[in-house]
Amino acid sequence: METEEQAREYVNQARQLSSSGSYSKAFDLYIKAFEKDPRVKERCEPEFRVVLTQLNEVLVGAGKMEDIFFNFSKAIGAFPRNCHLLNDIGKYLYKFNFYTEAWDYFQKALAIDPSFVNAEKNINSIKNLLLERWHFRMLNDKIRNDAYYDAIKESTNRYKDSVLDIGTGTGILAMFASEFCTTAVTAIEASETMAWMAECVTQGNNMPDIVIVSKMSTTMNYRDIGGKRSLVVTEMFDAGLFGEHVLQTLSHAWEFFTIPTTRFIPNKAEFFVVAARSDHLNRKYQLGAAAKQLLDIPNMHVHMLADDETYDCEDIDLIKDVKYISEPKSLLQVNFNDYLDIQEKLNHTEPYEVQFTAKEDNEINIVIGWFNLYLTKNVTLTTDPRAENKATAWQQAVFFDNIPISVKENQVIDAQFLLNGGKLTMLPYCNTPVVKISPETLRFLNDDEYMKVIAGCIGMTCIYLGQMADMSDITIVDLSPFPLFGMLMLKRGAQSLICYAKTGSDKEFFKKVFKTNKVDWAKVTVLEGEDWDHEIFGDEKYHAIFCNVCDLCGDIDLRLREVALELKNNHLMQGGLFMPANVKLMGQIVNSPWLNINNRVYDGNFKNYKLAEYVNKYEVTQNYCIDFTTLEYTEVTKPTCLGPLYSEVKTEVVHFPITASGEANAILCWYDIELTEDIEAVSTKRPRSFIDGTLFLISPPVSLVSGRVACVVRLNDDDGSFKVAFRNEVP
Structure with missing residues (x-):
């Protein structure tokens, strides 16, 4: 009994300390409590993790990385099979660029709880970082592979040439070269992950003589690779064409x-280059006529903020x-076999010019480029x-x-390029x-429907x-990428609006549009950037709240979801309006060959390797x-509802009636948004x-039979993260 009381006292002290911001002392007291009486661990685990998170945020700000992982080691000692702690360790390892170690911890968390969505998403993020997705389509491009194979075969002298492959990636070109050159093949790769993979690939294909060097080629000279080379491939x-710095790389070579x-x-x-028109593409980059008319800015040219991307x-x-x-x-x-030509291109400061002659009366809204x-x-x-x-x-x-x-x-239209x-x-x-303006704001406004x-x-x-209040007393929160709802309510006489601008450029754009629409900017409060949360709303309540929790890529913005739920539950006046009223997650099972070549590598696409x-x-x-x-x-199936977006059910099984027999390799997901119930x-x-x-x-793909039913499971984390997976097929 004394042990239990002592542990309870430690916990009470820890709670008091954490409430006053003394997270380090609170953390130590929780650990003492767990050591004194392990029975308190289960009921205190959630609050303990909150304190650890708060403590780690302080330590990150102080740059104390070692202390963070020391605390995690104590926490894991108390909760050795806690998947949330293992996942959090992985997040911090990821944050500090220990990617392979982070992968291990995410994998451990997923092994303990295979339904842990966040851990699986984190593993996906690591994989995308270490091996960018374009590698799959490149390796599956048989036309490209065969062309390089034929070119290397044609260009090499088996007993005389020594070969250097710059930017080897998986090592495929180096292996082609090794097949036709017995002297020396060296492959350079800046990415440690790709260099390691090239080692595995070349060794696995019985080509151990290929030397893999993991460094930037532009930091090296011939002594670093064992001599000069008579053939360079890249x-x-x-x-x-030039965006991967090929000119600088080959100049150095x-x-x-x-x-x-x-x-x-x-x-x-x-x-x-060719002059072209595509309204579909143009709407990704420039504000369309319908949006300009809606905002009453017909003569304003509004383009996507693209940072340093020129195409x-x-x-x-x-x-x-x-x-x-x-x-x-x-x-x-450009002639890569002419050093002076490469230098001329690198030092060329005048524009390259072309003249486009229009084939018909039309509009040019994009220019498309490709290469040979x-x-x-x-x-x-x-x-x-x-x-x-x-x-x-x-x-x-x-x-x-x-x-x-x-x-x-x-x-004739003149076009110039630098x-x-x-x-x-x-x-x-x-x-x-x-x-x-930001892509989020532009894409939102260009969604005419x-x-x-x-x-x-x-x-x-x-x-x-x-019916609730006079219009002059109505208060609005609109956290959409552009506060159209809020602006139109202000035009109707609403008292105030709180809105969200992703960037400073967005905020300035909002201000211009509101001014054009004769809306008093003094009534508007803008939350800029992402360094704010629901606490900024204090104890205020609002008559109408409009939120968007979906990001451009199709996933859920977990931060905005948390804010939206907090606003709905604690900041909406009784009888007030929360919008959208309902969002449903939809799904459909399909087969797409495009997904195969962009997500898996098939050995038949690169000779016998x-x-x-x-x-x-x-x-x-x-x-x-x-x-x-x-x-x-x-x-393969018709669209089927997977349940509400804000689902509190951890695991849901949904039946998809199969309408067409065939192979299935993916479950498409999207949203049905119901602004109001009517x-x-x-x-x-x-x-x-x-x-x-x-x-x-769905990997590997499955064969489904029309008339049967596909069972799909939807898994939800507490924070709103979700995943969908094919389970099985039933009669």
Whole structure:
């Protein structure tokens, strides 16, 4: 009894200390209590983890990493099989860049509780970080693989050449070279993870003589690789050809790794551009006419804030509304076998110019770029989206940051591009001022259907709230990417609005739009950035609260979800309006070959070499940012409701009636949003939705039979994280 009372006293003291911010002393007292009487551990575990989290936040601010993990070791001593603590350790290891160690802890947490969604998401994040997803499509590109194989075979002298592969990745090009060169093959890879994988791949394919060096090639010289090389191969290209710093890399290679007769693969490269129109793409980057009309800013040019990105990357052949307004033009060529040409490109400060001649009366709102790699005189690769035999390893570059221009047939348009810093940038056609806003705000406003629903509910909202109070007393919270609901309510005479701006640029844009709409900015409070939580609302209550908890990629923003629930439960006046009134998670089982090549490696795509067992360890269970309008898939079931977004059930099994026999490899997920109970739900699975889709992979794929039922399980963490998985098929 004395032991139990002493432990209880320690816990009471710990609670008092934690309430006053003395987290370190509180933590020590909890540990003492657990040691004194282990029976108190179970009931105190949640509050103990809260104190540990608060203590760690203080230690992070003080830069005391060792203390954090020392405390975790004590915590794990008390709770050795606590999956939440193991997951938290992984998060801090991730934060401090110990990625493989973090993976181990996330895996331990998931092994203890396979339904722990957060741990699985964290493992996916680690895998995406260590092995970027484009590696899968690149390795599965048989056209690219065969072309490099043929080029290396054609270019090597078995007994004379020594080969250097720069940016080897998984080591596939180095293995091609080793097949035709018995002298020496060295592969350089800056990423430690990729270098380790290249070691595994080359060893596993019985090519132990390939030397893998894990360093930046530009920090080395020939002594670091055992001598100069007579053949250099590389594939350091992005959609815009030069974005991976290939010019700087090969300039350095020329100076430090070569002999006078060294050859390079590719031999040459050429970049092409074409004027085009795609309203589908343009809406990702620029505010559309409907949104401008709604906001009464018809002459304002509003573009996406893109940081330092000068172009985006897209699979142009999948975009159905792309129309080429001109013929393609060659922008520039570079000869990688000519050192002076590489230097000229690196030092070229004047714009490269092309002239587009319009083939018809239309509008140019994007410029698309692609390249040819002339690997040898006889072997060429192209990323031309119109070509049937194009390489699929690379997407196409989309230059999006120019004001659209109307053109007449045969009209000539001058376009200029800079290669400063070794990356292509398109110069503006004119000097017209452009307002920049976050992708979240732009995509939200360009969702015409959702904007119409919001605008259409204002009248009924005013009638409803008018029964509670005079309109001049109505207070609003609108945490959407743009506070359209709040602005329209202020125009109707509401007293005040609290809204959220992701960036300072967004806040300035809000201010301009409100001023144009003659809304008193003094009535508006803007929460800028993400360094705030529900406590900022104090004890205030509001008549109407509008929240968006879905991010652009299709997942849940857990921070905004927590804020939304807090507002709904504690800051909504009795009888007040919380919007959306209901959000449902929807799902559909499908089969999509595109998902196979982007998520798994198949050995048949690279001659007789085996890579799958090494690369597929990095296969993830979920994909985000899925554009359902361009994803090609076959329906295996009809859309089925997976339950409300704000579900309090940890595990739910949902039956999907199978409507078509065939293989299934994914469960698509999206949301049906019901703003108010009397308004029809808006699905995010439609063109122009501001929320992309997400999907959960079924790996390996399963064969399903029409007329039967697929059992799908939905798992939910306490914080709102969810996952969906195929369980089995039943009659």
